[in-house]
Amino acid sequence: MLLSTCLGEFDKMKEFKIFTARYCGTCRGLKRRLTEIQEKLIGVEISYIDIDVERKLTRSLKVDKIPVLIYFIDGVEQTRLLGQLSNEQILALLEEN
Numbered sequence: 509m510l511l512s513t514c515l516g517e518f519d520k521m522k523e524f525k526i527f528t529a530r531y532c533g534t535c536r537g538l539k540r541r542l543t544e545i546q547e548k549l550i551g552v553e554i555s556y557i558d559i560d561v562e563r564k565l566t567r568s569l570k571v572d573k574i575p576v577l578i579y580f581i582d583g584v585e586q587t588r589l590l591g592q593l594s595n596e597q598i599l600a601l602l603e604e605n
Contacts (some may be wrong), residue, residue: 522602523553523580527571529560534592535575545595552602581605 528535559566559574578588579601586605
């Protein structure tokens with residue numbers, strides 16, 4: 509029983525979708541912070557989405573400000589954070605969910 513419970517946790521698809529733009533300095537800072545803590549993000553898929561290129565996706569997820577990090581588990585949005593984020597805020601998302 510315990511084994512299947514533990515394995516179930518690993519089966520969950522965790523993803524950060526980060527909406528950015530080339531001209532956004534705050535977005536570049538967020539990318540640097542994610543790079544700094546990437547060893548703690550094992551098992552989390554990270555997608556960077558340029559709002560000027562992926563307009564349809566940006567509209568469908570109602571992203572109107574950047575940078576925004578949207579956290580998904582198994583394709584379901586869990587939460588979103590906007591603006592400058594600390595490493596602690598990013599890691600707290602994984603601990604809460």
